[in-house]
Structures are given as structure tokens and as C-alpha cells.
Amino acid sequence: MAINGVLRPGFMQIRVMEMEKALWHYRDILGLDVVGTGEDGRVYLKAYDEFHRHSIILRETDVPGMDVMGFKVSSDAYLDESAEKLKNYDCKTEWVEAGEQPGVGRRLRVHLPSGHLFDFYADMELSDNGPMTENPDVFKDMPRACGVIRFDHALLYGVNVMENFKILNEVFDFELAEVQNDPEGKPLVIFLSISNKAHDVAFAEHEEPGKLHHCSFLLEDWNAVGHAADIMTRFDIPVDIGPTRHGITRGRTIYFWDPSGNRNEVFAGGYHYYPDLPQRTWDFDNVGKAIFYYEKKLNDTFLPVVT
Amino acid sequence: MNKASHKISLTDGETEISCPEGVSVLVAMHRAGLSKIPVGCRAGGCGVCKVRVVSGQYHVGKMSRAHVSEADEAAGVVLACKVFPEGDLLIDPQGKFYKSQQK
Numbered sequence A: 001m002a003i004n005g006v007l008r009p010g011f012m013q014i015r016v017m018e019m020e021k022a023l024w025h026y027r028d029i030l031g032l033d034v035v036g037t038g039e040d041g042r043v044y045l046k047a048y049d050e051f052h053r054h055s056i057i058l059r060e061t062d063v064p065g066m067d068v069m070g071f072k073v074s075s076d077a078y079l080d081e082s083a084e085k086l087k088n089y090d091c092k093t094e095w096v097e098a099g100e101q102p103g104v105g106r107r108l109r110v111h112l113p114s115g116h117l118f119d120f121y122a123d124m125e126l127s128d129n130g131p132m133t134e135n136p137d138v139f140k141d142m143p144r145a146c147g148v149i150r151f152d153h154a155l156l157y158g159v160n161v162m163e164n165f166k167i168l169n170e171v172f173d174f175e176l177a178e179v180q181n182d183p184e185g186k187p188l189v190i191f192l193s194i195s196n197k198a199h200d201v202a203f204a205e206h207e208e209p210g211k212l213h214h215c216s217f218l219l220e221d222w223n224a225v226g227h228a229a230d231i232m233t234r235f236d237i238p239v240d241i242g243p244t245r246h247g248i249t250r251g252r253t254i255y256f257w258d259p260s261g262n263r264n265e266v267f268a269g270g271y272h273y274y275p276d277l278p279q280r281t282w283d284f285d286n287v288g289k290a291i292f293y294y295e296k297k298l299n300d301t302f303l304p305v306v307t
Numbered sequence B: 001m002n003k004a005s006h007k008i009s010l011t012d013g014e015t016e017i018s019c020p021e022g023v024s025v026l027v028a029m030h031r032a033g034l035s036k037i038p039v040g041c042r043a044g045g046c047g048v049c050k051v052r053v054v055s056g057q058y059h060v061g062k063m064s065r066a067h068v069s070e071a072d073e074a075a076g077v078v079l080a081c082k083v084f085p086e087g088d089l090l091i092d093p094q095g096k097f098y099k100s101q102q103k
């Protein structure tokens, strides 16, 4: 299989209420490196194993949540083709000019029916502090703290999520890998893949548009998840749940909150997805096991608490 | 004791805990094993822990303006995870309770 068109989630711009506290969390607890601060005060960060300039952008303001999630695509021409196709859909699109984020080319911005902004872009500068490529060691500088490998995926809450899927599937080839149904058998949470990952983004049906449930970072294995759990307790990070495993996607995981109340996840594992595989489905009677495979029941906070 | 503690009472007339200086009302409730105020992010972002401070002195940390407007804040409608008592407080929970807490 050759991955073409949309390649992967590339960035997320997150709103935080106090930059200093946010930096303590994302830099000193998760272990991201600070790339730089823009003239407008936005701070750019990346994980040690990411090749491109940045992946997490923090913007200080008084309402936390997600501004925009970005996806890297294989060519600039793909952006024009996609913009043309999007004319057949009832959703606003616009171009964000090159340089709006340093080192990033023009972005095709899609206002999704769920109330989220997705940006698609073909160009981002390579980092001057990326992973080694010649006789590459597993890391260049020693990973710090949780030592997250990369920004991986997100779960977003909003309205009309199947409308999102229609656009993302028909225009951008996102596939529906796995579904959690509601008590009536209608999709409640949909897990979409544009790659071999079990999910690259998920959406949950929710009465308010444009909400962030969590932004997720990859770890190597169960041991790394355990080390992260030790760090969370040591530094009193508010943990939602974990370490545990999901039935859906099979990831091993911890959920916790940043100092502005945005939920994060660190996880390892998950199955490999191919677009010819049958879709997996969970009915609502099994939602406990689907979400928390070991506890086999939901906690109070996981479904309702968002920013 | 080297740090001051303050008495936190709820308007239900039956809940009373002590909250050490520097600890938020929500965390003090949580540590006491009480779920009279819903616990979420503990960071002023999600809004589930909304309360109204009926009386008493306190200061607040940063709270999401999506959940607490300036007018709310002035009227004592605040997020318990960001309320730090400076004296004894009387508090009225306002948040939406979780399904498991609704009887």
C-alpha cells in the first residue's frame, strides 16, 4: 500500500490559559522540545522523533480548547484538487496563507460540520533538530520526562459527525475503521484512519460544536506507559484514567489534563489498519469494555468532560 | 499544624470539611471522599465543578471564560477547582452532575 493524499496528522493548535504552566506541562512533563515563540506569542513545540519543524502550537487566551488540527498531504497539487472537490459540499473552505505558522506553506482550511477546523498543507520545513538519518541512532538527544515520540491523533466532540465523515471520506479518503454505537444503534463515536494506524482522528456526537476531548501522543510500549504513570503521580498531574487499555483500537493508555483542562493521552500500541479490512463495531451494551477494556465500565468523567 | 485551614460548608446543611490554605475547594472535597461537587479537569477548563460562593473570602485562579463570565465571577459563580479559601466559605454546588450521581 502506498500512502498518498493525506499522510498523517501534522499539528494541533491548542488554547491554554497560562503559557508558563502550559510549558511546564508540555515541555517538562510530556517532554516536547520548544522550537520557538512567534511574534504573536504562540509557542511552537515538537517531539524528539518528529522530522518536521513543529507539531504542537500553544496559544494563550482565556478559553481553552482546540483552534485547529492540521494534516500533512503528499503534494501541493492535491490541495487544489481537494479545494475543487469541496465545492460540491455545503461547508466553508478558505486558504490560510503560507507563513501564518513559521515554516509552513499555504493551508486549505475546511470548516467541518462538527464545528472543527481542519487544515491541509503540503509543506512544512524539516526541523534542524529532527531524528538522525545517517546510521541513525534511536535518539539523538536523550528523551526527557515522558519522552513522547510524536503527536499522533485526537478525539473531537461535535455535532453531525457523520457529515464530517462523508466529507473526509469522499474528498480526503479517510476510512471508517471502528464505530461505537449509541443505545439506538446509531454512531456515537467514529474512528477514522488515513493510514495503517487504527485511527488518525475520532469524532464523538455531542450537543456542542467544536470541542476537544483529547490530543494524543505516542509512546513506545507498556513500560513507557508505566513510566509516564509514575511521572503523573510524582508531579500531581490530574489523571482521568489509566494505565489501562481500550477495546476500541486496542491502545494502552493514560488520560490526564493539562493545566488549562485540555485532556491529553499518552498511549502505545493498537492494531494495524488496512482500507480493505472490515469495519469493527461495538454496541452500547459493551461500551464499558470498548472504552476501558480492563475496568469494563466507564468512569464519570471520560464521556462528558471536554474543553 | 503549620498552615491555616478553613471550614467549607455546603448549602445542603450537612456537608462540612476543612480545606488547608493553598488547596482548592474541589480538591479538598475530593480528598475527603465527597462527590457533592463533580470533579473533572481540576484545571478551570471543563466547567463541571461550577459552584456559587454564598459567603466568605477567597481568591480564584484562571478559569475558562466559556464557563465563567466576568459577571459570574463578580457574583461568586466560579469553578471550585480554582477557588482558594482565605476564610470559612459557604458554597452552593451549581454544576451538572454525572449520570451515576443522579438518583
Ligand code: FES
Pocket: A261, B026, B038, B039, B040, B041, B042, B043, B044, B045, B046, B047, B048, B049, B050, B079, B080, B081, B082
Ligand atoms: S474540574 Fe474542570 S473546571 Fe473544575
Ligand SMILES: [Fe+2]
Pocket: A153, A154, A155, A214, A216, A265
Ligand atoms: Fe486517543
